Amino acid sequence: MDEALLTYRGVVYPWQCDHMGHMNVMWYTGKFDEASWALFAHLGLAPATLRESGRGMVAADQHTQYSSELVAGDLVSIHTCVLAVGSKSIRFRHEMRREPEGSVAAVSTLVGVHIDTRLRQSLPLPARVRELAEPLMDCEALR
Template sequence: MEQEATYRGTVYPWQCDHVGHMNIMWYVGKFDEANWNLFARLGLTPSYLRSSGRGMAAVQQNIAYRRELLAGDIVEIRSHLLELGDKSIRFRHDMTNAETGEIAASCEITGVHMDRGLRKSVPFVDAIRQAPRGILPNRPRPEP
C-alpha cells in the first residue's frame, strides 16, 4: 500500500563524506525524522508522549544501502507499517532519490512503547492500537 511521504529534504554538501556521497550518519538522521512523522499519524504525537509520560525506544534497526546520494539530491522517504503489537511496532522506511525514483536505502525498525518514568515497556492505548487498521497490510489482526 502506497503511503504519503514521511520525509522530504535535500542532501547538503556538508552532509557528504570524503568519498563524496551522503555520510551514513545523515541517512540515520533522515530516517529518524521520518519515524516521528509516521508516529504522529498513528497518534504517537509529541503532545501525547509528553502528557502521558510515554516514549518510544528503538530496539532494532537494520539499514540496507543501495544507491549513493550526492550533494543536491532531493530525498523522499515513504514509511510502511509492518506490524503493531501490544507494546511494539515494526515498520520500514524506503528512502528514494526523488528525481530518479531509485531507492537509495531502506531501513526496518522495531520500536517499543515505554513508560519514561519506570523505564519499561507498556501497552499502547486503544486509540493508538486502532489507528492503523487502514494502513497495515491486508492481514487479519487479532481483536484485543
C-alpha cells in the same frame, strides 16, 4: 492502500557528505529518525502527546540496507509502511527514494517500543495506534 505514507521530504546538503562525496551514514539514520517521528505523530504518538502522558517511544532494533549513493543536491523522500503492531511495539519499514525518479537509495526496518518514561518499562500501545496503523499495513510495495 496503493502508496505508503510519505514521512519525510528533504535534500542532501554538502555538509552531510563524507570524504568520498556521498551522504554519510549518520545522515541516513537521522533522516530515517525524522521519518519515524512523522509516522508516530500520524499514529497519535506525537512528541508533545507522549511528553504530557509520561510516555515515550524507543528504538529497540534497526536494520538499514543501502542500495545507491546519495550526493549533495539530491532530493529525497521517505515512504513508510507498518509491518506489524504488537501489544507494546510496532515494526515498520522506511524506504528512502531519490526524487523525482523514485529510485531506492536505502531501506530501514525498525522496531519501536512504547514505554513509561519515568519507570523505563514497556507499556501497551494505545488501541487507537493499532486502528491508525492498519491502513498502513497494506502497502505491499515496501515489503
